Amino acid sequence: MTVEYEVSCDRERIDVSWVHAFLRESYWAEGRIRETVERSIRNSLCFGVYAADKQIAFARVITDRAVFAYLADVFVIPEFRGRGVAKLLVRAILAHSDLQNLRSFLLGTRDAHGLYAQFGFGPPQDPSRLMVKYGPEASE
């Protein structure tokens, strides 16, 4: 049976409790409180993937919609992994009309470089030009 996937940017459809439950256990957002998740969703361009109306993946983009974007909090539920859902999601994100011709699109990952490399992401040309100030919740 082929499963139909729908990618949506409708923030109202996002299952915030479910996103929070995943993120607070993730390696990059361990312990993130619900209020922080709610605020981050409210202030980001969010993407959900749905199968039969049930949310199976999430990602959000922090952006000025002109020059810069940062891709964050990408995940697919375990039951749907290895079926191309993340690739569908990243493809949809990069095709979004507000995310065209940006000067730079950043992300951080521990082990999924091979996913993003398929879409043109790579190490910074000159890492010495990038600086980061880490906050208390910092492993992304």
Ligand SMILES: CC(C)(COP(=O)(O)OP(=O)(O)OC[C@H]1O[C@@H](n2cnc3c(N)ncnc32)[C@H](O)[C@@H]1OP(=O)(O)O)[C@@H](O)C(=O)NCCC(=O)NCCS
């Ligand atoms: C990483 C994750 C989003 C991938 O989702 P997915 O739907 O299983 O991925 P897809 O089926 O679309 O395929 C991913 C492709 O990237 C490759 N890849 C590289 N690194 C990977 C990694 N760490 N995990 C999964 N796939 C990875 C896969 O081999 C696959 O390549 P292919 O095109 O040759 O088949 C998913 O495993 C996940 O949610 N993991 C837990 C959360 C997480 O680590 N998020 C990423 C934070 S940057």
